[in-house]
Amino acid sequence: MLNGNFSNHFLLGLAQAGLAAVMVIAAMLLARRRQIHVERETLIALLRGLAQVIAVGFVFIVLLRGPRWTSGIILACMMVVAAMTSARRAKSIPGAFQTSLCAIAVGAGLIIVIMVLSGVIARTITALVPVGSMLIASAMNSNALALDRFRAEVESHVGEIEAALALGASPAAAVARFVQISYRASLIPPLNNLRTLGIVWIPGLMTGMLLSGSPPLYAAVYQFVVIAMMFAASGLTCLISTGLIRAHAFTPAQQLRLRGKTA
Amino acid sequence: MAIICGEHLGREVDGKRILEDISLEVSEGEVVAIVGPSGSGKSSLLRLLNRLDEPTSGTVYFEGKDYRTLAPAELRRRVGMVMQTAFLFPGTVAENIRFGPAQRDEPLSEQAIGSLLAQVGLEGFAARDVHNLSGGEAQRVALARALANSPAVLLMDEPTSALDEDSKLGIESLISAVVASHRLTCVIVTHDLQQAGRMAGRVALLSSGRLVRTGLTREVLGAERQS
Numbered sequence: 447m448l449n450g451n452f453s454n455h456f457l458l459g460l461a462q463a464g465l466a467a468v469m470v471i472a473a474m475l476l477a478r479r480r481q482i483h484v485e486r487e488t489l490i491a492l493l494r495g496l497a498q499v500i501a502v503g504f505v506f507i508v509l510l511r512g513p514r515w516t517s518g519i520i521l522a523c524m525m526v527v528a529a530m531t532s533a534r535r536a537k538s539i540p541g542a543f544q545t546s547l548c549a550i551a552v553g554a555g556l557i558i559v560i561m562v563l564s565g566v567i568a569r570t571i572t573a574l575v576p577v578g579s580m581l582i583a584s585a586m587n588s589n590a591l592a593l594d595r596f597r598a599e600v601e602s603h604v605g606e607i608e609a610a611l612a613l614g615a616s617p618a619a620a621v622a623r624f625v626q627i628s629y630r631a632s633l634i635p636p637l638n639n640l641r642t643l644g645i646v647w648i649p650g651l652m653t654g655m656l657l658s659g660s661p662p663l664y665a666a667v668y669q670f671v672v673i674a675m676m677f678a679a680s681g682l683t684c685l686i687s688t689g690l691i692r693a694h695a696f697t698p699a700q701q702l703r704l705r706g707k708t709a
Numbered sequence: 710m711a712i713i714c715g716e717h718l719g720r721e722v723d724g725k726r727i728l729e730d731i732s733l734e735v736s737e738g739e740v741v742a743i744v745g746p747s748g749s750g751k752s753s754l755l756r757l758l759n760r761l762d763e764p765t766s767g768t769v770y771f772e773g774k775d776y777r778t779l780a781p782a783e784l785r786r787r788v789g790m791v792m793q794t795a796f797l798f799p800g801t802v803a804e805n806i807r808f809g810p811a812q813r814d815e816p817l818s819e820q821a822i823g824s825l826l827a828q829v830g831l832e833g834f835a836a837r838d839v840h841n842l843s844g845g846e847a848q849r850v851a852l853a854r855a856l857a858n859s860p861a862v863l864l865m866d867e868p869t870s871a872l873d874e875d876s877k878l879g880i881e882s883l884i885s886a887v888v889a890s891h892r893l894t895c896v897i898v899t900h901d902l903q904q905a906g907r908m909a910g911r912v913a914l915l916s917s918g919r920l921v922r923t924g925l926t927r928e929v930l931g932a933e934r935q936s
Contacts, residue, residue: 608761609796609851613809613858614786623799699763700781 553683601706845876
């Protein structure tokens with residue numbers, strides 16, 4: 447119905463956004479009838495989200511006219527922001543930012559490079575930036591989960607870890623069980639994504655490809671490729687970050703530094 | 710000759726001084742009790758002796774060498790520790806006892822495990838899951854696990870304080886028997902002066918992070934009772 451009334455794509459988009467916002471406000475008003483007050487947060491989030499995506503749209507307008515190498519700079523910036531976001535979940539671990547940056551840059555970066563070299567990701571800004579950002583975001587989320595879980599496990603097993611150190615165990619051996627637990631926990635979201643792909647959810651990329659007229663079978667298989675790449679990026683990132691972070695949990699004299707409130 | 714010797718040990722945590730200028734020598738085969746009221750720094754001092762914590766001043770000499778020149782893992786193998794809580798690792802009793810030697814790729818035979826368990830009065834417990842042990846049994850396993858490393862010095866941090874009265878006396882006499890049979894040098898932290906009297910030949914009395922008195926058990930405890 448809306449399509450027929452707008453010849454300009456931007457105005458059409460704004461009208462569609464307005465309709466979507468009306469539905470959000472309706473849900474918010476229904477919640478209000480049950481004395482659940484989320485009006486302020488919802489309105490702020492709506493306006494903020496709209497402003498952010500319009501800004502991203504403008505960035506893309508500029509980028510599409512720019513040289514291909516700018517995609518590398520954009521992905522690098524995304525990795526820095528992803529590392530900062532992950533590290534916030536593990537503030538009490540010294541070196542959490544450096545560890546996250548190194549893990550995401552190597553983990554997600556390596557998968558992006560391999561996929562670009564093998565031709566799975568097209569060497570265009572319009573493919574590299576969105577697909578790359580999905581891999582970086584997945585690596586960021588898994589890395590944040592891994593660091594948060596590692597911190598929690600270590601802080602709640604201080605006695606067991608120090609008992610191992612007191613028996614002559616190396617720091618790596620003393621926390622090996624907790625590194626394994628953290629790694630497994632960090633892979634739950636990407637693993638669930640793979641398991642439920644196409645059954646519980648049809649992800650955004652496939653939806654976008656279908657909307658833009660790609661053959662459904664190709665869109666489906668490419669979506670699997672992207673989800674598998676996300677899993678690989680997450681797995682590699684967390685393998686690196688859990689390996690690096692354990693060194694920061696101990697002093698050079700192999701004393702447990704990460705003791706939480708027990709210190 | 711002193712096997713382990715702390716010299717002018719001090720420790721500060723977040724700007725707060727918890728130990729100050731403590732010098733303590735322990736001779737080979739000697740059993741020394743560190744006593745004092747709660748918060749006097751007894752456990753903090755013990756943790757400096759196997760370098761689980763770092764002294765902010767002073768150092769420890771182990772067998773005549775500044776322990777900062779030794780690899781921490783090797784130091785801790787030679788200076789074993791039994792903590793207030795057993796902190797057993799998930800798995801069987803035998804897996805716990807194997808843990809220390811396994812760190813150096815030294816497998817422990819079934820016979821050696823059986824012998825260690827016999828020493829702590831737990832014959833036939835090797836295959837038991839540690840979750841099914843009582844507090845007293847867990848502490849015995851912790852002792853056997855520490856002995857499996859063949860330490861030269863054994864540090865004990867209130868090893869009976871988490872146990873009920875019956876288990877406490879049993880573990881106490883067991884520790885005394887094991888220490889005597891292995892001719893172990895032992896430093897035991899306890900808040901119980903009677904226990905210190907029963908177990909140690911010499912006592913070091915701490916108060917507010919300072920060493921206020923050291924000497925033969927009967928002399929120090931006698932002076933404490935009079936004061």
